[in-house]
Amino acid sequence: xxxxxxxxxxxxxxxxxxxxxxxxxxxxxxxxxxxxxxxxxxxxxxxxxxxxxxxxxxxxxxxxxxxxxxxxxxxxxxxxxxxxxxxxxxxxxxxxxxxxxxxxxxxxxxxxxxxxxxxxxxxxxxxxx
Numbered sequence: 122x123x124x125x126x127x128x129x130x131x132x133x134x135x136x137x138x139x140x141x142x143x144x145x146x147x148x149x150x151x152x153x154x155x156x157x158x159x160x161x162x163x164x165x166x167x168x169x170x171x172x173x174x175x176x177x178x179x180x181x182x183x184x185x186x187x188x189x190x191x192x193x194x195x196x197x198x199x200x201x202x203x204x205x206x207x208x209x210x211x212x213x214x215x216x217x218x219x220x221x222x223x224x225x226x227x228x229x230x231x232x233x234x235x236x237x238x239x240x241x242x243x244x245x246x247x248x249x250x
Contacts, residue, residue: 123177123178123182125173125174125177125182125188125191126174127174128192129170129171129173129174129177129195129196130170130171130174132166132170132196132199133166133167133170133174134167135166136162136165136167136199137163137166137167137171139162139166140159140162140163140166140167143155143158143159143162144159144163147159154211155207155211157210158203158206158210161202161203161206165198165199165202165203166199166200166203169195169199170195170196170199173191173192173195173239176239180246180248182242182246187238187241187242187245188242190235190238191235191238191239191242194231194232194234194235194238195239197228198229198230198231198232198233198234198235199232201224201227201228201231202225202228202229202231202232203228204224204228205221205225205229206228208220208221208224208225209221209222209224
């Protein structure tokens with residue numbers, strides 16, 4: 122299995138489990154406080170990482186610096202955005218707003234970088250014959 126595909130697939134699976142648990146918790150508690158966090162965990166963490174895992178499996182790209190930057194910025198960005206959103210919106214540890222905002226914005230910017238890098242990977246991809 123392609124290493125990029127495998128690591129993205131594992132993280133996508135972890136995000137899927139976390140998102141499902143959050144959804145079950147919200148349904149059971151009757152509180153929808155986690156709704157934006159739950160949505161981002163499933164869309165960014167589960168769906169996007171899964172889609173990129175499929176891309177790397179189907180297109181069999183070579184392991185380059187650009188693909189490594191993409192994979193790790195995607196993972197770090199997904200974790201950072203989701204955790205930062207949770208810290209900012211739910212504030213479970215009563216952190217100063219600036220601290221939680223750094224995680225939230227930093228994760229979002231890192232994830233945005235991964236989308237841009239992915240776009241460049243698709244532009245420069247050459248099918249091997």
